[in-house]
Amino acid sequence: MGVLQELVNAVRAGSVEVVDLTAPLTSETPILKLPPPFADTIPFGLEEISRYDDRGPAWYWNNIHTGEHTGTHLDAPVHWVTARDGEDVSRIAPGKLIAPAAVIDVSERVAADPDFLLQVEDVRQWESAHAPLPAGGWLLVRTGWDARSSSQDDFLNADDSGPHTPGISVECAKWLAEEAPVIGVGVETVGTDAGQAFGFDPAFPCHSYVLGAGKYGLTQLRNLDALPPTGAVVIAAPLPIVGGSGSPARVLALVER
Numbered sequence: 001m002g003v004l005q006e007l008v009n010a011v012r013a014g015s016v017e018v019v020d021l022t023a024p025l026t027s028e029t030p031i032l033k034l035p036p037p038f039a040d041t042i043p044f045g046l047e048e049i050s051r052y053d054d055r056g057p058a059w060y061w062n063n064i065h066t067g068e069h070t071g072t073h074l075d076a077p078v079h080w081v082t083a084r085d086g087e088d089v090s091r092i093a094p095g096k097l098i099a100p101a102a103v104i105d106v107s108e109r110v111a112a113d114p115d116f117l118l119q120v121e122d123v124r125q126w127e128s129a130h131a132p133l134p135a136g137g138w139l140l141v142r143t144g145w146d147a148r149s150s151s152q153d154d155f156l157n158a159d160d161s162g163p164h165t166p167g168i169s170v171e172c173a174k175w176l177a178e179e180a181p182v183i184g185v186g187v188e189t190v191g192t193d194a195g196q197a198f199g200f201d202p203a204f205p206c207h208s209y210v211l212g213a214g215k216y217g218l219t220q221l222r223n224l225d226a227l228p229p230t231g232a233v234v235i236a237a238p239l240p241i242v243g244g245s246g247s248p249a250r251v252l253a254l255v256e257r
Contacts, residue, residue, distance in 0.1 A: 014257065019236070021172035021186075021251040022072040022222045023149055030155035030220075032190050041067030044248075068246040074238040075192065075207070079245040082212030089247045090240040092216070096183055098166040100137035101232045101253065102130070103224055105152035107144035110166045114157055115196055116143070117169040123180075130229045135181040138218065138234050141168070145188040155190060167194025170205040177209035179199045184216030186234070186251075190225060218251060225255055231247075 001009075012241060025044050034040055043066040050056025068089075069075070077086030088250035104126045110116045118141055123133070133139060143166045148154040159165045166189065168176070171189045176185060185192055185206060191208040210217060218236060233254040240248035 069154040100134040142224040163195030165195035173205035177213035186218035
């Protein structure tokens with residue numbers, strides 16, 4: 001029996017579980033909000049073309065209206081100015097879209113401090129307890145923030161000083177970009193950077209460093225609590241938008257049970 005048939009059989013038998021890490025995409029899906037004068041993305045929308053009626057008696061279909069960075073999505077390097085000549089989303093090698101995952105759980109610390117920032121030492125301690133970060137894999141940061149995803153206000157958690165959501169410190173972002181063997185970072189929040197990262201030096205360091213290094217971001221993930229610290233395999237499937245800075249994606253994880 002071939003390896004792929006063994007995988008199919010394992011999925012059918014339930015010894016390999018397929019965990020959906022993707023947020024449903026609707027008009028209520030939270031989106032990033034930037035302060036003036038910066039332009040914002042649009043919410044997701046469906047425009048009905050026909051639904052078994054005189055516009056098309058036997059078929060139902062829609063036009064979709066969305067931004068590249070709406071809902072669960074992948075950031076390509078070219079999304080950020082530090083990689084303005086880097087890969088667009090259509091140029092990401094398919095082999096990179098299937099990769100192992102390390103899952104670090106900081107949800108208890110985020111519950112006590114929504115502005116929590118992941119530090120290099122946090123990752124080092126995780127490695128000591130589990131294993132080195134996987135070469136060519138993802139670092140997925142579980143914060144519990146997906147529990148807020150049914151409400152735009154709760155998800156962005158903003159006040160007069162801006163959004164308050166967890167993220168990655170400047171030093172850790174630089175380390176993940178330049179020293180860690182991973183191909184990217186995945187988070188449960190609206191973007192890979194913390195809500196207050198506009199005030200960091202550099203601003204939005206995860207975007208600046210990680211994308212600048214030719215690596216990737218996955219955002220608005222959910223169900224990371226269903227993944228083990230090590231051993232899961234992530235399948236991230238963005239649309240191959242030519243010239244695209246990113247794309248909504250269906251993100252799945254394979255987990256041995």
